[in-house]
Amino acid sequence: MKNNRMFKAIAFTMAALVFVTAVPYKVNAEKNIQETAAQDDGIMEWQNYSQYIYNTTNGLMSNEVSSVVQSDDGVVWIGTGAGLVGFDGSEFMEYGPFFHFDGVNDIIKTRAGGIWCATTTYGAAVYLGNRFQHFDDVSESVSNYATAIVQGADGRIYEGSLRGMLIIDPDAGYTRTELTGEDYFFTTSLAAGSDMVCGITIDGDVFFLSGDEEAGRIEHAVVGQASVEYADGYFIVGMADGSIGLISENNIDGGILYKLEAPIEGTAGTGSAVNNFYYEKDARLWVLSDGGIGYYILDNGIEGLKNSRFIQCTFDDFESGFTDMMMDYQGNYWISSSKRGVLLLRTSEFVDELSQLEYDMDSINSVYEKDGLLYAAADSGIVIVDTEKNVCVESDMTRLYEGKKITDMAYWNGALYTAVYGEGVYDEEGSCVYEGTRVNRLEVIDDDLYILTASGCIILYSDGNVSELSEKDGLYNTHITGALAGMFGRKTEERLYLASEGAGIYVFKDGELEEIIDENSGLPSKNVNDFAEYKNGFFIATDNGIAYYDGRKLTELKKLPEVLDGKKCENLFIKDDSLYVVCSDAVCVIGLSELFEKGETGSEAAYQFYDSQSGFFGTVTDGGQAFMDESGRVFIPCGRKIYSYVKSDEQVDISLLKVMLQSVKESGRQVEVVQKGDNEYEVSLAKDAKDIDIFCSVFNFSNADPQVRYIMHGVDKQYTVMRLSELQHILYEELEGGSHIFWFELLGDETDEAGNAVAVQRIVLTINKEKTMLEKLWVKMLLLGAGFSILMYFVFKDRKTDKPEGGNYEGSYSKDKEK
Structure with a gap:
């Protein structure tokens, strides 16, 4: 188990070493991944994982995290220096001093699914579904400061503390056995093997327990604070100097079989402690240290550890103080840090194209892809990436624009043209084809190059002619962001449509301003960012959702998914009857054929929505230009990253998601919930109970946005149906006395004979409210x-x-x- 950093202040000497060595650094680890990825499937391909950090800036109660574990209902439990947190994927439930959690050093999930914690002030604690039972002040010989906790093979709970150990038997009424004396002072870490429990003390002793009896001890086996984990017959010891030792459970008298140094840069030989391990059976052994994180590829199991290859990993803004790790039931990795909070590495449809590059990238403004080369227009020049080899490519172009802010690129007349902020537009040879200070975007329409600027539009025709639209033509105080030309609706003559930031859409006919389409015409916002032509009209991306123009007027899209309401939509693409909407913090893919179908009022077209809860953790660069290649892959500039996405036909199995009853409150006060069975609960309310707040959720880190519904039988006349993303707290006021049955259901893709969606999971909540005198x-x-x-x-x-x-x-x- 983990080496708990929250009590390192007690071991002040080690704390000093940690301070010296836990400085952030840049690790040359992805190069190793690049060189061996083709030869070994055991190497993690982090470009296929989205990265998101939970910390105090987005709701976590403390950045000092010791442990992370997932319970069977899907809740992720996070132990912090300020208390315990339960996270359902959308909301944090905090258990602080009021619940006797001033700090948590360790968390485990038992084989029966129970959650146990080692707290800093109230000993061990077990979660009983709606409350906690603490085991503090049960002994004068055992400290209330619990340091580590583990479940033994015998089913009992072993708790280490600053002074002595406590063994708790949940199957025998939580009877307790004490292990006292200096031999068990300050147990820093515990691990359970197949027959015995191993612990390490602050003095460096490694002891072994078989039940209540000590089965062996290796005195002064390690120096300083250490950690221990169990894997396939071996206890693995992580030491304060960054080294690792192996002890065979079947031969504890043989002591430490051998030691090896974890080759984590900044850890081995520097005094930076190995805090914890995470074992993926028959695949990897992860090493978590103060200075970094990495894993051994276990080609020959744990016994062949010393001959295994080691791969170090680096994650942006999450580089030190690693304390714990786990994989949730959807295959996502959660990593905790004593400094940075919790990192979620989620398997994603989005690929981080730059994750394997050792390149200090500036903010990226636009992206272009051609012939396997990815061009990134950045604030400090152009970066060219060979996407097959995952290497940066140096060229005359990269050297020519080094140190210059590049706003956009476009391929025209067989060459790549570049917009340089403050200068103008250049061809591949470096010749200036347009001189101007603020070029926003380059568009190629009908073999002509449109240069969109802060004051107008310049058109370079393929025959060499040039025309310009500016303030004298009616473009007043505007910022041109997009262009589209064509005959739409019943129009027989071509129009030019210019999108602007602040004035809507300018419509030109034969060089003359014909009309302006703005909010008075029904446009969602006067800030327009992009167009996408479709049939006899075109879609419009605005700062407040999207619209469709049919050549005559704006058409109401009744089947447009509500998730786009109020969204800042940056870019639009159409491919294979799907509309791709790139928003500032999300991506939505909508089925076009269904979008225009006549059907049931209120029904939505089929769509896939990706945001921070479902795999897209990026924020599009302000004014950034995404790009879609011929295969349909979309490349999206997000600050210093480029995420790419291609639509997949694979569907998420909704039945694998987990429904949860998070809480029931009466007038803001938590109500005790009794679990009666799988997803069956019961609460009792006093007769004067008024407002009932029921909070249900679905643990979901996929791109699916399934439908859910709920009903209070005898109170509601029919089900309330909504998308999961729309779900909020469910309120009932002035509920009558008696017994009420509440259902919350997760709906799948199948329907019954009547055409109604079939529930794949259901929560049943029985509410027993005492009747008033008049109700009896x-x-x-x-x-x-x-x-x-x-x-x-x-x-x-x-x-x-x-x-x-x-x-x-x-x-x-x-x-x-x-x-």
């Missing part, structure tokens, strides 16, 4: 009886009042009858 049946019956009695009283009273004068009614009747 016996009270209702009593009140009903009282009401009936009062009614009868007045009925008989009225009859008595209506008797005839002269005495007895029946006597009078008799006399009349006798007459």
Whole structure:
């Protein structure tokens, strides 16, 4: 298990060493990946993983993270220096001092699915579904500062602390056994083998436990604080000096079989501690240290570790203090750091084209691809990448524009033309074809080159002629961002459409301004970024979504996915009946045939949406120009990175996603939730409970945006159906007393005979609310009886009042009858 950095302050000597050696550095590791990727499938191809960092800037309660683990319901549990965090993929649930979590040194998931923590002030803690049970102040001999925790092969929980150890048996009513004495002071790390538990003390002793009894001890085996992990019959020890040792579980008397130095630059031989290991069975052994991270490729198993190849990894803005690692059930890697928070490496449809290059790239403004070469127009020149060999290519062009800000490139008349900010446009030979200070974009339309500037549009015709549209032609105070020419709708003469930032779309006919399409015409925004021609009209990308112009007017797209509402859309492409929308922080691919189909009101065209929750972690460079090659691959400039994407026919298996009941609150207060079975829960509410807040979610790090629905039987008349991305807290007000059944369902792609989507997973929540006095049946019956009695009283009273004068009614009747 991990070497917990949160209590390194106690070992002040080691802390000093950590401070000296944990300086960020640049590692020449991707070169190793490049050289051996063709020969070994065990090498990670990080260009196929999207990278996202969770830290205090986006919601994590602390950047000092000790541990990360995933529970069976999909929640990722993160131990931090400020407390415990549960993360469902969209929202952080914080458990701080109020829940007796001032800090967490270690987290494990038991074989039965339980979550146990080693806390800094309240000993061990177990999560019981809706609350935590702490094991603090249970012994005068064992410290409440828990340092490490592990589940043994016997099912018991072994907790190390600053003073002694505690063994807890969950199957026997959480009975506890103490291991006291100086031999068990400050256990820095624990690991469970197939027969015994191994621990390491701050004094450097390695001890072995078989049940409650010590089975062996190697005194002073290591120097300083160390960590231990178990893999296939061996205990692997990580040491403070950066070295690694192996101990056979079957021969603990043999001591450390051998030591080797983990070849992490900045770690081995420098005193930078190995904090933890992560074992991918029969594939890799990861080494996590203060100075870096890497892995051994286990061609011959753990026993052949000393002969295994080691690959070091580097990740942007996440370079030191590595503490823990795990793989979630969707195959994504999570890595924690005591300095940087948590890094998510997600398997993605997006390829980081520059991940394997050792090149200090400036911000990239546009991208162009031709003949296997990727051209990046950056703030400091042009970078050319051979995408097959993953190397940068030097050329006359790169040397010519070195140090210059390149805004765009375009291939025209058999040559590549380059826009240089502050200078103009140049051909491949370096000759200036247009001199101007602020060129935004180059477009090739009908064999002519359109130069779009901050003040107008210059057209270089293929026959050598030149024309210009500027302020004198009606382009006032504008910034031209896109161009399109053609005959659309029923128009018989060609128009030129110029997109602008701030004025909408200028329409020119024969060089004369004909009209301006802006917000008064129904345009979502006057900031227009791009066009894409389709059938008799064209799509328009704006700062507030997209629109379609049919040559006469803007057409309402009723089936347009709502995920694009309010999105800043930068670039548009059309390929194989799909519309590709590149937004500032997302990519959406929409089926065009369905977009214009007449059908059920409110239904959406099929689409795929990628954002930070589903694989696209980039932010498009402001004003950046993406590019689509002939195969349909889109290259997107995102700051110092280029992400590429090509549409895949593979569909996400919705049934593999996990539905979760995150919380139930009453008037803002957490309600105790009792789990009755798989995805079956129950809560009890007092009779004065008013607002009920139910928070359900689906753990999802795929590109899928499935539909979900919910219903409170007896309260809701029908299901509420929505996309997962639209799901929020579900509120019920003034719920009547009694028992209510709430369903939350994840819908798959299949439908029943009636055409309704079939649920693939369901959460059932029973809400038992105490009835008020008026809601109770016996009270209702009593009140009903009282009401009936009062009614009868007045009925008989009225009859008595209506008797005839002269005495007895029946006597009078008799006399009349006798007459």
